[in-house]
Amino acid sequence: MMRKQVFLGTVGGAAIFALSWFLMVGVIALLGATLWAGAADANIGAGLLLLAVPAAVVPLALWALLRRLDVPGAAAIGAGGIVIYVLTVTFSTEQITADPLYLTGAVGSAAFALYAGLAATLATAITRRRRW
Numbered sequence: 001m002m003r004k005q006v007f008l009g010t011v012g013g014a015a016i017f018a019l020s021w022f023l024m025v026g027v028i029a030l031l032g033a034t035l036w037a038g039a040a041d042a043n044i045g046a047g048l049l050l051l052a053v054p055a056a057v058v059p060l061a062l063w064a065l066l067r068r069l070d071v072p073g074a075a076a077i078g079a080g081g082i083v084i085y086v087l088t089v090t091f092s093t094e095q096i097t098a099d100p101l102y103l104t105g106a107v108g109s110a111a112f113a114l115y116a117g118l119a120a121t122l123a124t125a126i127t128r129r130r131r132w
Contacts, residue, residue, distance in 0.1 A: 002128075005069045006120045012065040013116025014109040017085075020054040020061070021105045050101075051089065058085050062116060069120070072127040077119040084115045 028046045063078025071077065088111045092104040 002121070002124045005071055005124055006117050008069055009066060009071060009120035010113045010117035012069075013062060014113035016061045016065065017054070017058055017088075017112040018105060018109040020057045021108055024050045024053050025101050025105065055082065055085055058082075058112070062112070066116070066120060071120045071123050073119075073123045077116070077123065080119070081112070081115065084111055087111075 028050055031046060032043070059078045059081040062081045063074050066074035066077055085108070088108040089104055092107040093100040
């Protein structure tokens, strides 16, 4: 059961971040193309929306996924997801080599895959050890 939890946690962590991030990127691109082309205030609001929605969705969805997989400590792992999210966005948007929107999506998906997989592994291993 532990391998299934780790695999689904890893894949789910990456999918949660990728879906929340790229869905918002698509919404922002659609709004930018149709509603406001050059309004600076609208672009600032869109950027804040891009950062705020995944910040709320990712930890909650990660908690729900890990809870569904019966990973012990799912709430703590989900709460820790906000730290990973902030670090991912902070470091990946500072890069000049690629488009920050897509780079953040790729780096964030990889970071959440690693985080969710490691957290599921450690939480399950600690719980098993305590039972002995």
